[in-house]
Amino acid sequence: MPGYDVRVAVTVLVRPLDLFDIPSLGRYRRSVLALDSAAALTRGNLLAAGRLLAYLDPRHRLYTAVMEAGDVTCLGQIACRRGERVGRLVFVAPGGEVEQAAALYEHLAARAGQWHLPYLLAEVEEHCPLFQTLRLGGFATYAWQRIWTLPSGTPRAALTRSWQVLRGIHLPEAQSLYAQIVPPLLQPVEPWPQTGRGLVCRAETVSAWARVVAGPRGVWVQPLIHPDSDCAPEHLLALAWTLAPGGRRPVYLCVRSYQAWLEPLLEDLGALAGPRQAVMVKRLAVTQKVEQALPKMEKAWVKPAAPGAAYHFQGLNRHKQ
Known part of the structure; x- marks a missing residue:
């Protein structure tokens, strides 16, 4: 009615994905908002x-939740890759409802906390409505990133041999x-270099x-290259060839x-740039109360030199006189 503020309470339910949800997933395929590039x-x-129900396997840290709020239904997923200590928001769907799904994000963050993970990470395009929603939900922007698609080409054979699997002998230098x-x-x-994970470019x-x-x-690569390195930029094409010979799969960089100096070099190589994304992080660590017994208090004795005690003794003396 005109002049009246009519509000209807909506019950919000957030629950794990179940088998009976599978038939309805098809309607979300074209509206998935990816948050893990x-x-x-x-x-x-x-x-x-198969991926959505992988959480039934205890070996995988993968969890999908469904939020139902009136006519709005949203899906969301978090994951933790093997060997990492950070959770990742993988996707939400449908993308048009992301601003109304605050309860879903809180539920997913709580589940990541149950995995004893100290951080939850999401990669969000800077103009996406979800950017502001996550900021209000406790996420902070730690860095920016851009995904580049490397061109396919045949590098010199000598360059392809410059990349090696990270071995124990390389570990101190890679960690430095x-x-x-x-x-x-x-x-x-950010994942720490570990033996057998990733490739190193090594001269001396x-x-x-x-x-x-x-x-x-495809193949997704995140390089750490020293500005004084001899391993860029042609070595990046060699890296793409090493990972996907003949260009059978696209290679994304x-x-x-903090490595923005690489972008002009990638442009010169003919790589294609994607939109800028915010690397957003939510701290999940909770301060824990530690019980500690208070030290036993010593008995207090009245000292004759104290002002109150002096007055008391003087009074007694006057009384005796």
Whole structure:
């Protein structure tokens, strides 16, 4: 009615994805908002039933939730990759309802906390409505990034041999490179170089390390390259050839803002730039109360030198006189 503010209470229910939800997933396939670039670019369909139900396997840290609020239904997923100590928001769907799904994000963050993860990470395009929603929900922007698609080409054979699997002998130099390049604020959420994970470009010393996520749809690479390195830019094409010979799969390069000097070099190579994304992080660590017994108090004795005691004794003396 005109002049009246009529509000209807809506019950919000957030629950784990169940088998009976599978038949209805098809309607969300074209409206998925990916928040994990590596998963989206390497795996393709994030709503595949096998991936959504992988949380039934205790070996996988993957969880999908459904939020129902009146006529609005949203899906969301978090994951934790093997060997990492940070949770990742993988996707939400449908993308048009992301501003109304605050309860869903809180539920997913709580589940990540149950996994004893200290941080939850999301990659959001800067003009996406979800950017502001996550900020209000406790996420902060730690860095910016852009995803580049590397061109396919045949590099010189000598360059392809410059990249090697990270081995134990390379580990101290790779970790030193990591400590020099990655800002201290991001080091708790950026994976640390580990033996057998990623590739290194080495001449006399390790001057580049590339973290690699490969899947059936493509290869996602995040390089850490020293500005004085001899491993750029032609070596990046060699890296793409090493990971996907003959260009059988696209190779994507994730360039964080602390490596922005690589972007002009990638443009010269003919790489295609994607939109700028915010790397948003929510701290999940909760301060825990520690019970500690108070020290036993000593008995207090009245000292004759105290002003009150002096007055008391003087009074007694006057009384006796």
